Amino acid sequence: MTAQSAPESWEHTRRVIVRNALSIGLAVATYGVSFGALGTTSGLTVAQTCALSILMFTGGSQFALVSTIAAGGTGMAGIAAATLLGTRNAAYAMRLGPILNSTGFSKIVASQLTIDESTAMALAQDETTFEGRASRLGFWATGLSVFVLWNLATLLGALAATTIGDPKTFGLDAAIAAGLFALVWPQIKTKTHVIVACGAALIALATTPILSPGLPVLAASIIAFVFGYAQRNEPT
Amino acid sequence: MWTTILIASGACFVLKWLGGVIPREWLEKPVVGHITKLLPIALLVALVTVQTFAHGKSLTIDARVPALGASMVALKLKAPFIVVVVVAAFTAAVLRHFGLFN
Structure with a gap:
């Protein structure tokens, strides 16, 4: 993913993408175990916990819903928190639409698989290499890998009602951040991208103490609107 | 509880789906195109930042x-x-x- 200077064969590119998709799936799965355990210890049944991972399938929203209910919040408050955190997936879907070009049933599946990791992996590939096949494989391989592993992990955690150990002990919290960072890195190509990236980081830091967890990421999106609007007279 | 799960999951799915059904012509407007290209960068960088420095509502x-x-x-x-x-x-x-x- 990082060394893209030399022309690679499709076989090689395909193998690298699939391997990367599996490794990010494994790192994310450790949090699936935590989610499963949190679900059943918060009073949800095993079936309800697993249903969230299958039907909602967006980690931030799932944790928000279950934590709100565990803290004594109403169902409405839980729904509001989950929905608000899910809005960034709408922005991802807008960006991925022209790349994936899915229709019918595959569009429905693609929608469900639109999450941080699959979007980051798709956009980390050059959109023009192999007529966009690399981007599409990045999306589908990562989406499916995370879906399968996240759901297996949720079931495991829900049944055991205890985490196998704190994922932090193994540094897995840092692994997920580093993985996403490695995927955004190749997307930052122009001076505007650098400014948007730095601005987003600063807004996220500045708003963390004042906003509920999850919202600083949404607040940071304002920088994309500002700079996108400023470039309105330039061709895309 | 099941009602809450189904409504919240439905809402999250609709968000993912809505972004993908926006007409192509609309996405091709320069201002929309620029914004949609910058949004994932801003969101993912902010996510990495929070995952690295935030502990609940405090920075560590x-x-x-x-x-x-x-x-x-x-x-x-x-x-x-x-x-x-x-x-x-x-x-x-x-x-x-x-x-x-x-």
Whole structure:
């Protein structure tokens, strides 16, 4: 993913993408175990916990819903928190639409698989290499890998009602951040991208103490609107 | 509880689906095109920042910070993705094991 200077064969590119998709799936799965355990210890049944991972399938929203209910919040408050955190997936879907070009049933599946990791992996590939096949494989391989592993992990955690150990002990919290960072890195190509990236980081830091967890990421999106609007007279 | 789960999941799915059914002509307007290209960068960078520095509503410097630093070095050295991820996990795990960072 990082060394893209030399022309690679499709076989090689395909193998690298699939391997990367599996490794990010494994790192994310450790949090699936935590989610499963949190679900059943918060009073949800095993079936309800697993249903969230299958039907909602967006980690931030799932944790928000279950934590709100565990803290004594109403169902409405839980729904509001989950929905608000899910809005960034709408922005991802807008960006991925022209790349994936899915229709019918595959569009429905693609929608469900639109999450941080699959979007980051798709956009980390050059959109023009192999007529966009690399981007599409990045999306589908990562989406499916995370879906399968996240759901297996949720079931495991829900049944055991205890985490196998704190994922932090193994540094897995840092692994997920580093993985996403490695995927955004190749997307930052122009001076505007650098400014948007730095601005987003600063807004996220500045708003963390004042906003509920999850919202600083949404607040940071304002920088994309500002700079996108400023470039309105330039061709895309 | 089931009602809450189904409504919230439905809402999350609709958000994912809505973004994908926006007409192509609308996405091709320069202003929309620029914004949709910048949005994932802003969102993902903000996510990485929060995952590295936030602990609930407070900002902390713990093992995640040097771990991200180590992974940046690995990226600069053009290490493969899996190496970048493992370097971060290993750095954080070792620092925590020896009690150097939280």
